[in-house]
Amino acid sequence: MPIEKIDHELCIGCGICQDSCSLDVIYMDESGKAYARYPEDCVACYSCEKDCPAEAINVSPQRGRPVPHPW
């Protein structure tokens, strides 16, 4: 899955990654930490990782749902 992990220890609960996600993949859990609720919709745009002030997110280049190739 593209969002390999959101490190709960490092996550400061700021919610920026949730705002950075244009595909509504990231939510905050009951403890106020971020988690990938719909990882299959992630397209590895990498915004959450880039915007995270705590370096708690690691995105892999693999997409959640492969798309058909042109040829």
Add this chain to the structure above:
Amino acid sequence: MDGRLETDVLVIGGGLAGCFAAVGARRSGVDVVLVDKNYVGRTGSSVYASGMGLYNPDWGDDIEEWLEQYSRVGEYIVDRSWAKILFENSYARHRDLVDWGFTYYKKDGSVGTLTPGEEPERPLWLKSRFRNKCTLAMFGSKDKMIHVRKAVLDSGCRILDRVMVTDLIVEDGRVAGAVGFHVRTGEFVAVQAKATVLASGMVSFKGSGFGRHMGTGDGQAMAYRAGAEMKSMEWGGLMYCIKDCDSVIVDGPTWEEDSSQDNVTNALGERFLGDEGNPGTVTLVLWPQEVHAGRGPIYHEPYGVDPEKYREAIVEYEKKAEGPWITMLDRAGLDIFNDRLEQITAYVGARPGGGVKIDEECACSLPGLYAAGDASGCGLGGAAYPAGGTGMNKAAVTGHIAGENAVKYAKKVENIQIDDSVIEKYREMTFGPMRRKSGFSTDHVLKRVQQTLFPYEVHMVMHGRRLEAALTMVEFFRDHLLPRMRAVDLHDLRKAHEVRNMVQCAEMILGASIARTESRGTFYREDYPERDDENWLKWILFKKEGLGMKIWTQEVPEDSHGDTSTPYEERYQLKYRRS
């Protein structure tokens, strides 16, 4: 009734275009509401764009030269009067961005704001790829759109984040606002407005690449359903990415003066783009033709470049642009500097510049509706992306113009009294997919759409019969899958509406592509493999009529034709068929 609001101007979509529209409208003191299905300031293609085309006569820019270049690259169906509006307003909009806190990459490599008259850095890669005279302001900082959000809030505009707009409200032949729902709370939202600005971005189909996945043609589909006229929506937007790391588009970073396109080879290892004058983005059309001729796949293969220097250039580029270039490649274990890496299409969508038809006031054909940015269609893009930096420029300039004119309209009219029962009907439509106890999943329908559109034979090397076949499939999805599509939760409901809009847009794009019986720019049909100046210096327009599309054409004004007496080979440097 929950979430029912009234305002003067409603703006749908909070990328660059929507934000400029909101601020532009607020300058006249009217009430403005901006809604976005995501979080304004961190969403839209606008977050990922880095270079804005900038025209400034004080820097010696010659408008005639710029217009001539746009026409030539866009293969003579670029609307010159729109291009002029774009150039003449770009500096003012660029100053707005500076005032809002955008930072630049300067000539000496430092990051800062620009002092008036100071020339922004002009990246080298544009020189070789487009051979143009455009100045491009390279903006820095991953938070740049956050500055824009702040400007919107400072202007006194209300922002509703995470509200997915599902349909326009049409009453008495006028657009009177829009409805949608909050993606997290499920609250139904109906915003009644005297004027509405559509700024919801581009049409794409959640394909490869990055930065376009939220652009599912929602605005185009909503406007079409409401009866608006559409313009220039044929296929033609082309871009490529690395197959095994498909969010990486290697279409930007380059080494010194070389274009990244010089690093493209076919299966035989041939640099098939050749050394002849590179007429710009239009060469992107040659890649699938290589595949079609049996010489695929296509590779990224560093050519005559020092891998170390190439790496340095890309690392530098990654800092400036919002792209996951080198980090992702490293993570995927791919060495782009030494290895041959296979490339595939990134982003499948309508040609740039196409969308909901606007006039020079950004007014659509439906009273009360305005459009801006990637959602709007004004013949600016022509048949190939005319120059780097056009997208941001168009979003900023049209956004501002749309905002100003929406206010003028709003001041003239009263809010229409809308009956509760009408709003109830819209609510039913919005939540319909969630009420179904069983049905096709949204992913199932999405996959069918992608499988139908993504083969290169459907959108890159086209043929009338294949386009017709694809359209038949899409109509089938429309008639048999959409009415049975089921959303299991709010997240899925958002996707259900996106998929519905994608199906609608696929129908429009295929219909318009069937109508253009010629090739031009990045639009290539093997059954009509040449430009046809006699019949096709025209734009394609259409609107919904019954279940089908009513299609017609509009002549491109003569001053945009270029010199038609020039021999074909000179007029069109790029040859499509190289056998």
